Amino acid sequence: MERKAVFLDIDGTLTEPGTNEPPESAAEAVRQARECGHYVSLCTGRSYGMLLPLLRYGFDGVIASAGGYVECQGQVIYDCPMTEAQREMAMRVLAECGVFCTAECKGGTFMDEGAAEYLRSGPAAGDSEYLRWRETVGKVFNIRPMKEYRGEPVYKIVIMSPSLEQLKKPEKLLGETFQFSVQEADAYGIVHGELINRMFDKGRAIERVCSHLGIPLSDAIAFGDSVNDKEMLETAGTGICMQNGWEGLRAIADDICPPVREDGIREAFQKYHLIPAGQKTSSQSGTGGQNGSEWRK
Numbered sequence: 001m002e003r004k005a006v007f008l009d010i011d012g013t014l015t016e017p018g019t020n021e022p023p024e025s026a027a028e029a030v031r032q033a034r035e036c037g038h039y040v041s042l043c044t045g046r047s048y049g050m051l052l053p054l055l056r057y058g059f060d061g062v063i064a065s066a067g068g069y070v071e072c073q074g075q076v077i078y079d080c081p082m083t084e085a086q087r088e089m090a091m092r093v094l095a096e097c098g099v100f101c102t103a104e105c106k107g108g109t110f111m112d113e114g115a116a117e118y119l120r121s122g123p124a125a126g127d128s129e130y131l132r133w134r135e136t137v138g139k140v141f142n143i144r145p146m147k148e149y150r151g152e153p154v155y156k157i158v159i160m161s162p163s164l165e166q167l168k169k170p171e172k173l174l175g176e177t178f179q180f181s182v183q184e185a186d187a188y189g190i191v192h193g194e195l196i197n198r199m200f201d202k203g204r205a206i207e208r209v210c211s212h213l214g215i216p217l218s219d220a221i222a223f224g225d226s227v228n229d230k231e232m233l234e235t236a237g238t239g240i241c242m243q244n245g246w247e248g249l250r251a252i253a254d255d256i257c258p259p260v261r262e263d264g265i266r267e268a269f270q271k272y273h274l275i276p277a278g279q280k281t282s283s284q285s286g287t288g289g290q291n292g293s294e295w296r297k
Contacts, residue, residue: 004274005210005220006033007043007063007202007232010051012225013242014042014260018137020053026265027057032275034058039213041072043202045194045228047104047155050141065104065155066181066196066228067205072212080199081106081153086177090157090195093170100160102143105152109143115160122162123188130188157195164191181228183246194228203231221272223257223265224249240268 011017014026022030033040041061044051048064055062061072070078082090087103094101100115116138124130137143157178161167164185171180174195182193202224210217222229222236225245233239233253241253242264250256257271258264270277 002219003037003039003215004272005039005041005206005213005215006269006274007041007206007209007220007222007236008265009224009226009229009232010042010044010046010054012244013223013229014054014265016261018140020140022054022057022265023260023263025263026260029266029269029275031058033269034060036275038274039209039215041209043205043222043224043232045156045202045226046141047109048106049108050104061209063202063205063209064106066194067200067202068155068197069106070205070208072209077212078200078205078208080197081155082197086197087154087157090170090174090178093173094157094159097166097169098162099166099170101146102158102160103146103149103154104156104158105154108149108152109141110146110149111138111143113145113147118160118162123190127188156197159191159193159195161191161193163189167191167193183227196228201231202229203235206232206235221274223268238272 008014014022030040039060041063042051042054042059043063045066046064048062048069051062051064063070068080091101100112100118102109102111119131119134167180167182177198178195179198180193181196182191185191206220206222207217210220217235218237220236221238221240222232223240224233225242227246227248229249233241233249239253240255240257241249242259243256244259257268269275
């Protein structure tokens, strides 16, 4: 069995969004793949601190902050926070345009004080379920108020804007330095996205890891579900999108697998011979998704 390099996004791919626990089928698939000699790494937009709870499931490496921080078998092979000038300019321009920011550092995450108030009084104010989910996410990731920020290096800025219009000026002024990874507005008209330094992305992080390991990109398999996974799926020899993923990502993926809650990760690991086939999952028994031999793009 040839050694493969496997890269897993977290939210919406390995776990349900905003949680830190993959289903048992996914955790077991990761363990088995590593036992078979494959390299398995997280590849996420989360900061290093946000992904720490997942490390107990056993991974060979970590790609954090959408490629800004990369560890491979315990060794840091890439570390690229924003410069102080970049951070100051980005935060200033976004604030002037009424865009709320969350600054992600390696060890902590800090949100504009006005963001929480906007959520409580803005278009989502009447949906207590939505607000509870947002508050739960804040607690799970220990997101602290911006007033507690003490100048730590920032790797990525997450943005929340009342409209796409308010992002036009920031994109014009900051677009040369930062890629604006923005998804369509949610059901409440709130636009979510990220500012990612053009020095890196998830695809280039995969290139760095494979070069370090001596594994050809043709033997890399990447799993993702959202807009910031585009480069990783394009870079890896095999790019797999979750069935619940962004429509644009499904369009470019080599294959599409069932959601993780329907044992999609395990099915994909079996289909691509990362782990032995033959062990039935709940979805293969008729309680969830499709059989691994049937799903495809």
